[in-house]
Amino acid sequence: MKIMSVLEVVAKLHEKAQLKKAFKNAGLINKYKSGDKEILIYPKIHSVQFDKKDKKTIYTFSLLNGMDPKEVKKKEYVFQQHFGKNIEMEGDLKKFVLKVYQKSMPKELTYKFSEIQPIVAHFKLGIIAGMNRNGQYVAFDLLKHPHILIAGETGSGKSTQLRSIITTLIKTKRPEEMELYLADCKKSEFHIFRKVEHVQCALSQPRDIRKMLQHIKKELDERSDLTETFEVSHVDDLPQEHKRPYIVVCIDEFVMLRKDETIMDILTEIVAIGRTLGVFAILSMQRPNAQVLDTTVRANLTVSMGFKLRDKVESRIVNTPNAEKIEVSGRFIMNSDKLFELQAPYLDIEKAKILLNPFYVSKKEVKEVMDEQPQLSEKDVFNDVNE
Incomplete structure (x- = not known):
């Protein structure tokens, strides 16, 4: 000694x-x-x-x-x-x-749920962001930092970040605690989640996405009425018999929906008032657009994740300075309370399927609503997806 x-x-x-x-x-x-x-x-x-x-x-x-x-x-x-x-x-x-x-940020970080679970366990809706330059995981609670914007070029790591975030939420929350509403305008990202118990729908057609958001808009109104009736400031404080699950709406490449005023109005409402009502948005896009990300939307997207972006203009729109200088796949700048440079966990599709397998339930095959098919009602869309 x-x-x-x-x-x-x-x-x-x-x-x-x-x-x-x-x-x-x-x-x-x-x-x-x-x-x-x-x-x-x-x-x-x-x-x-x-x-x-x-x-x-x-x-x-x-x-x-x-x-x-x-x-x-x-x-x-x-x-x-x-x-x-x-x-x-x-x-x-x-x-x-x-x-x-002594540790440093890895150039590639393999997704390991056994390492991630204890990091997010004490959060109500734990979001695993990545590993910082000191070799430490960075995570946050979606309830405290609601609404996420993820942006990045093809191959930058944006897609696997979405996959790891959604997979982690599924593995850490029960279906009665959290519902997922997924929209994938490019029809390339969310198919592996369609039969997961937590997932209420996984859609790609704009008109179906509009109906999904109209359904959520109705839920927002109901929750708002409940908080007013019981004079509480957050849905978590409602009486047990009126408790509602958290809702996470994740839309990939939502810029493709910019011409639909109904969709954009509801998304603006979600990011403006969703926090106290337990409704959260995760929005992603390859090419940030200042017209789509107007002042109201940007002000309420409290966390931005900028993977490799094309130029300073796009980095400024996402509010992640120097994201245009990133050279490593999976590396990104996160802006929340402060700026972080992080390496995102890499989760490939096959490994994600293995992790999600215990949560798969028997559902009818999700059919896309093509232009030549008759217009489906909101009830039809949700019945097709949820049965």
Whole structure:
């Protein structure tokens, strides 16, 4: 024990010396002369801690009076030069915490539910986003950060991100707790979910999608009436006999629906008031369009995930700066409370089918409503899908 203690003391002294070098190179020092000598005064280092579990070193320090805290963030690159890219710097006016991680973000991250489950277990609707540059998973609760926009070019990782998000929701929530309404305008993404117990419908024709959203609009109105009747601010607070499942509406390539005013009006309403009513939207698109993503919609899409985008204009529309510079498939910029650079879990279709197999139920084959076929009523559409 004594030998270990001495080794740890030596290690901490070494790390403090490294931190002082970083302070000096970043210009975070005060100088004064005493005779012919120049005296350097460094920020005060309170502690150096070694976290063996998360494989990180934590430095806590305070700036000297008169030092500009903004300079710490501006000079973050200096700390990266000393300690590597995998760092986090947090602080306020004076006290700062620097975390240096040994792990790094992988170039490819295989979806492993055994690793993801404990990360999302304590959320009501857990969304697994990806792994950050420090080798840590980043996840969030859809109830606290409702409505997601996912954008990215073909091959950027957008599709597998949708697949992993939906699969995780299915595996962590019971059908009576959450219902999924899926719309896939390109008919390429959601076929594997059609027979899943949680899935109320998986549609691709615009007129069927319109009916689906009209059904959800009716549900929004009913839930709004219930919260008013029982004088509660959220559907979770309704009496047990009036509880409603969460509803997640996921529409891939929704830009193709932009000319349908009914659809766009209902989507705008969902992202505006859905949070307190337990109705959430996940919207995705390859080519972000400022006309489709108007100010109202963008203001209420609280999480944006920008995979590889074509240019700065598209990155600005999605609100994920520098997404146009991404070169690694599955890499994306997430904007929620703050900006993250993350690697999305890769989940291929065959593995997803295996994970979803326990949730498959016998349903009639979902038939597309072709233009030459007679117009189906909303009831017909939902009966075809749900039986």
